Amino acid sequence: MAFSSSLTRSAPSPVQDTFRFTDRSKVSCGLNSNANAVKFQSSIFGTNVSVDSSSLQKVMCRSIKPIRATATEIPPTVTKSHSSGKTKIGINGFGRIGRLVLRIATFRDDIDVVAVNDPFIDATYMAYMFKYDSTHGPYKGTIKVVDESTLEINGKQIKVSSKRDPAEIPWGDYGAEYVVESSGVFTTIDKASAHKKGGAKKVIISAPSADAPMFVVGVNESTYKPSMDVVSNASCTTNCLAPLAKVVHEEFGILEGLMTTVHATTATQKTVDGPSMKDWRGGRGAGQNIIPSSTGAAKAVGKVLPELNGKLTGMAFRVPTPNVSVVDLTCRLDKSASYEDVKAAIKYASEGPLKGILGYTDEDVVSNDFVGDSRSSIFDAKAGIGLRAVLE
Structure with a gap:
């Protein structure tokens, strides 16, 4: 599944940046800043680093809180059952x-x-x-x-x-x-x-x-209690968006956000125009149209990440592809952050705490490259942009 997200950072700083992140194959995120020449102190993973600091300096300052996660398929990071039987x-x-x-x-x-x-x-x-x-x-x-x-x-x-x-x-x-x-x-x-x-x-x-x-998985499974006999695994879009939102929110703070998912065709859609009383547009031919639709994925993130409850909303577009979707998240950030800051945070999480769940790519990929990928979310570093950088 692919995701794209845009973020606007609002923090006590002489510069205000608007960023856009994109996630692919489950989640992809990118960010671009036009304020590289302007120096200010940014709190990156708990350490002050200037905007023009090198990538290595930023990497050395990372201290993301460990996120306990177990993937649901078979990446090498999967923690399998230790019980005597299957x-x-x-x-x-x-x-x-x-x-x-x-x-x-x-x-x-x-x-x-x-x-x-x-x-x-x-x-x-x-x-x-x-x-x-x-x-x-x-x-x-x-x-x-x-x-x-x-x-x-x-x-x-x-x-x-x-x-x-x-x-x-x-x-x-x-x-x-x-x-x-x-x-x-x-x-x-x-x-x-x-x-x-x-x-x-x-x-x-x-x-x-x-x-x-x-x-x-990777977001809130630690809150599961043995007394819970019936649970929900959420939706594919929520599984893509939530790991990304978790990392971005924990590092920079999300004040508000709008998610748009470009979603592959699903089994409930029509091959040609047909009756759909609850959703008239949803009854139009799936292979012929880009169909606006509703989605509860953004609001569902608030259920697995209570600190984001009420801060995210979203909509969907159904498109004529059989598999892999994109999510575009536009949001305002609480803390100062450059494009490199966000990429570093996602890359770190994808290689450590969320390995096997959240991915990271900086290659020239397209949706079909992620068919069969077992990760919930893949961050596309090249698909993100910064919307603006304005001196106040």
């Missing part, structure tokens, strides 16, 4: 998210998917949809149908069911302790809790929720 998982809803969760899980040695439920797909069609993917290519493993209730992937059998009511799915019989709720239907605590009636202990909703605790 984590037993069930998947409800075999759409884009459900299938990709299963793909990723088959290459993890600490996770064991034991069952998949989808009321609209039988085992044979499940195998076909899992094996072939127009975006990520064919599955690099083996899959076969054992019978109408069993798939075998890489020699491991997975039970298949087709229950419409989540309370009727026998997760306990399958041995599933955790359920990934990826149907897009049961997104509240009450609805998702129905999985517990079938024997599940915990439920992870793969979408934003109106009332379930929301977590973004």
